[in-house]
Amino acid sequence: MTNTLSRIGLDQEQSQVLSNKLNTLLANYQLFYMNARGFHWNIKGNKFFELHLKFEELYNDSLIKIDEIAERILTLGFTPLHTYEDYTQISAIRQAKNISDGVEAVKEILKGYEVLLPLERELLELAGESGDEGTNALMSDYIREQEKLVWMYSAYLG
Incomplete structure (x- = not known):
């Protein structure tokens, strides 16, 4: 049984499934990051100062999450996607x-x-089923933060 466990004590097949899903999340975060960066650069109008700062917060936060996701994939023993072509596909x-x-x-x-x-909820469930507390904690934190942001951005729109 121990020969199917990774160095961090997780089932290798389950870790592969998690890594694949994490790579999907990584790709989506890369596009989310690029969009937020573009909004930051190109925003105009009477809410410029407010939104310019908000979009900067978003892309800085996304950059941290991108790194955390890639490092989690590496921790699980797999390779994070790292080309823009992969991300857009x-x-x-x-x-x-x-x-x-x-x-x-x-x-x-x-x-x-x-x-x-x-995607994060799906990863949370998969991580829970495989006993992967590291991925579980990461997704739990992301979900909590983003639910609040969804509320705030929705309130902004009225």
Whole structure:
């Protein structure tokens, strides 16, 4: 039985499944990050200062999460995706190009969370089933933070 366990004591087949799903999350985060960065750069209008800062917070937070997800994949013993081609092929989040309107940008952010949160919930469930507390804790933290952000961005839209 021990020959199917990884160095961190998790079943290797289950870890492969988790790593594949984490790579899907990673790809989606990369597109989410790029979109938030573009919104930060291109935002215009009377809410410029407010949204410019919010989008900067979002892309900085996304960059941290991207690194955490990639490192979790490595910890599980697998390789994180690392090409933009891979990201665009498997991401459900699409590129949002040339958006400068604040309302439209916030709607795109909320669309991103509509992809990220279900993926994170799926990972939370898979991690729980396989006894992977590391992935479980990461997803639990992400979900808690993002549920609040969804509420806040939704409130912004009225």
